[in-house]
Amino acid sequence: MLFGRKKKEELHKGDVFLAKGIYLKQPTMSNGSVLTNCLLRSSVVFLLSFGTIGAFLSAFSLSYNYVIVIVALLALAIFFSWLYTLPGFFYRDIGYIAFFVLFVFSIFQLRIYANSGFYVVVNRILQEAQRFFDLSGVREYEITVDNAYVTVAIMAIFIGLVLVIIENIWLSSSSGVFWTIITTFPMLVVPLYMKLMPDVIYVIALAAGYVATVVFKANGHFLPSSKGVAFHIKGLRKNRILYTQDGKAFRQITLRIFAIMFGIVIICASVFPKTTFEGRFKSDWLRENTKETIGNFVLLGFPGLYNHYAATGGISGGKLGGVSNVRADYQPDLLVTFAPYTNEAVYLKAYTGGRYGDNQWEDIYMEESLLEKYSEREIFEEESLKAEAEAIQSQWTRGYHETIGMGKMDVENVGANIGYLYYPYYTRFENYSQFNNHGMLRTAQGLGANEITSYYYYPKVIWEEELGEVAPKEIDTSNVSNIYLEVPEKNQEVIQAECDVMGLNDSMTENDIVETVRDYFSDNIPYTLKPGATPKDEDFINYFLTGNRKGYCAHFASAATLIFRQMGIPARYVEGYAFGLEAVLASDENLDEKYFDYYHGCSIIGESTVLEVEVTDSMAHAWVEIYVQDFGWKVVEVTPGSNEASDEDDFWDAFTSFLGDSEIGGNLGDDNLFGDLGLARYAWLIYVVVAIVALLLLLLIGKIGVRKVLRYYRCHRGAMENVVVAYYADLCDMFRVCNRDFNVCRSHREQLEYVNTHYDMNLDVDNMSDRLEAISYSNERQNEQELLQMLKLMKEIRKAIWRCSGLKERIRLCKR
């Protein structure tokens, strides 16, 4: 009898049981080829990805080569859609890996184009942001390849590729339409916020894509059968015969959706245009409340949300260490009208630091030892170099014009800190008593907002060679406060060590020392706007010199000040603005003013014209003043030139830097993993690959782990009967994982016979199936001993499964 049943089961293996003695073989339907089905499913993916990318780019009025993008995205969509028709995960994974290799290769080859395209887009976004947020200036990235029509298209393909992969996964899995929206729509938030409307065709594509996704998700049939069958069987009783996918119906529906959306968009655009729509809104809550914050964010990035270092006009007031990076907002702080006379930087002094301690330069107006002796006016006279200015003025009056000049400079405060004055070197103030130049004092007399002050100054254009040619010990410091020679105790060791490293000694002249320090910094310590914040409990200067060894102007000026002091040269830390020839050349001419109304005397560049220079906060600077024998205080520049601007223009280099490649920082040592093989610049790619693989592995392991925990709970918690049922269900799952033929077994009896046949077991099928049925379906309590025995038996079966499984099956069992 058993033999007869087995024979019949073999005969109808894979058939659908319709009624006793009536079986259905695999039904068929002309539902289109695999390629047709792929093409249709991928058309939805294409509509979504191309719609999103196109809508984004068109909103910013960026034109690109549509043909390349359409062909590439469609091909990619078909390819990834086709991967889901392959039998099993294995081939799909291989397909993904193969594509990934190709992707890495192509992105390498097209790196420059993609980069340029990316920057074209970023620059356009920034331009639009500048217009929308009414920003006076934004930074633009350097574009290597000028052909934006192609580069933007290449960039669009790479971004679109990511969308295609994600959308294809969502459309081919049980994930809902929400994921599709979440992965596409956020890209459009930026243009929508700036009230930019995409082109109609992309709106149609996007709308059709969303509706098509809703339709396919609501109805199912979005995944083709990997076995190429037209129908599959579902339901507990295996009595639901569902078609897998029908290319013909899909095509008809996709076309109708597209046509309907096309009609709706055209009708909307003609009957209720954008202007009418926008006119309906009386207030704009979102933009009114967020414009300033988002504007800051656009200019400064995330630091703009919390780091207002730059927004205060670039003057930190001697505060050091609390800022991890500096991002200028590129907005003008000062408007300077003057006649240029030199190709060197012009310094506008604002703040003077005296004693150093607790990661800040203490204001000289707060210095008790000075306040005891001098009034605020006298301190300001000393700070603003009255004596030096008077000396030069005196020379000028005596007709000595060969090395000095007399100028007028109008400085308007359009965005700088109103607590300070911003005056050029060797300014002769008319009334020193009205200033103290200290932003923190309540009596502060700085340059108010939009206030214009004219300064008359006597620049020393050419310095006498003998100045500074004395050893520090020979300097007469009787007129100099001791605080300018103080090195805090906790810095002395580090500073002395640094002096030793630099090779500074007492026999060197002031000029030699300055030159040595400047060269050392330039050669050994890189300039960066992103040095990172000084760790808590670390001293700013010590950490800069011994730990971090990179920094911006405040780092160099602070360290140099203490080094000079250590060597016996009176020195002080100064903050203000410095603008060079580049800013001068980029400025506007003021044709209403005459040159000689603004400058007389020595000029390196000859007679020029009156200019209006926009001094932005990116020109905020810190430098050192040293005391020079026989003259007084003069500016010393120790901050090395920055290559960062050009370096940062390359996104990938910035990215490499972010990942820790210290090539930018100039710290590429011998311990580099890739040595001198020239591979170091590709190291970031390895990191990305490793990170992605690690992330995927983690996700996979996490997913498996969660499943295993849940399974463990199901098989070990609750009533004994439930445990047995759960355990048996788990076993069935293992059988299915090992061999899908197990699905044809419909009853406990058939399943147990399957076990006997395939796993070399000798189970008492009748007895065990009866007991299992009783446990599964009866409401009566079962004998505990029997249940335990059943569990034991099932554990034996589990062992047998592992024993009889090959490597491939075992991997599948582990993965489940």
Added chain:
Amino acid sequence: MKQIGNIIRYIIIIVADVAMMLLFHSYLNFILLVGLLLFPVYSIYGVYKVRDHFKLQLMAPLEPMEKGSEFLLRIVLHNPTWHPLLNATVKLEVENTLYREDGDHFLNLPVRARKKTEIVYPVVMDYSGHFAVNAKYICFMDLLGICELKVALSESADCLIVPASPLRSQEAGHIYIKGVSESMESKEKGYDFSEINGIREYIPGDKLQNIHWKLSVKKDELMVKERVSVSAMQLNVLVELANNEDMGLDTVLDLADSITKSFVKQNLPFTVYYYSVNSKELKECYIGNEVERMEWFSMMLYDQCYREVGQVEEMFLRHNGSKAEYLYIGYDSGETASDEVIYGEKGTVAQLRNR
């Protein structure tokens, strides 16, 4: 439930779109909103149109099919409208009426616009009988999965499934001789108890010895002599249509088919009796050729089986007491009324009985 889930999801999408529209004053979201609001109208309109105009056809083979062989049932859904749908679900009831064994299942299929969707159902029946399939109803789901319309159907198709048993000519002939009391004709004419009644065209399956060769040459097509039995003592064959748990009736039918086919092949006329559950009476059929035999067999397959074994014998004896000798095709009762027996599978026999 599925519709409720889809409706909730759709409403969430609309709400999210409205929120974005109000937040960003976004014209794009306004257009999407119009689309999202209008599309359900189209979707629901489409499903109503399809419901009003569709046509479902079930088509089974007209010729009887042999059991165990695959035959094709065709399910065709015509949609003359311009509206395609992705989900139409037909409830199909499949039955072997002879055994009263039935089952239902659901077939899900797409509805193509202005086209027909044809599904080919390859069916196999393990037992002889009458295969019938009925479409009970069809449910159309709109494109958004928010509106389902159910339409009752009365479409059906059927097909006869006949046994595919081998001839048992020798045993059948032997038992026929035994069963017929007038044995004198047999010596001269062999087993031929018939005379020519008429001439007709050749039907595949006719015996070669019945071909009227002279007439065939004249007419240029094969003609055969139609014979009728001259014997007043034809063999009575009783077929038991009782079924048991092992589906023994199928073996009885196999045996009956095998033996009666052999009789016809050898021009041995017989009268067959079976009890009809449908008409609640004993049916009597005279069988002289293959056409008559197939007619009888079909009638029998259209009928229904019963439980009690011996019903046909009892009815036969009650109505035809004089016909003492008969061939019983049914289940082996263990009583040996005659030593002339042909054994079938599962305890079935064809046995000469004399009461």
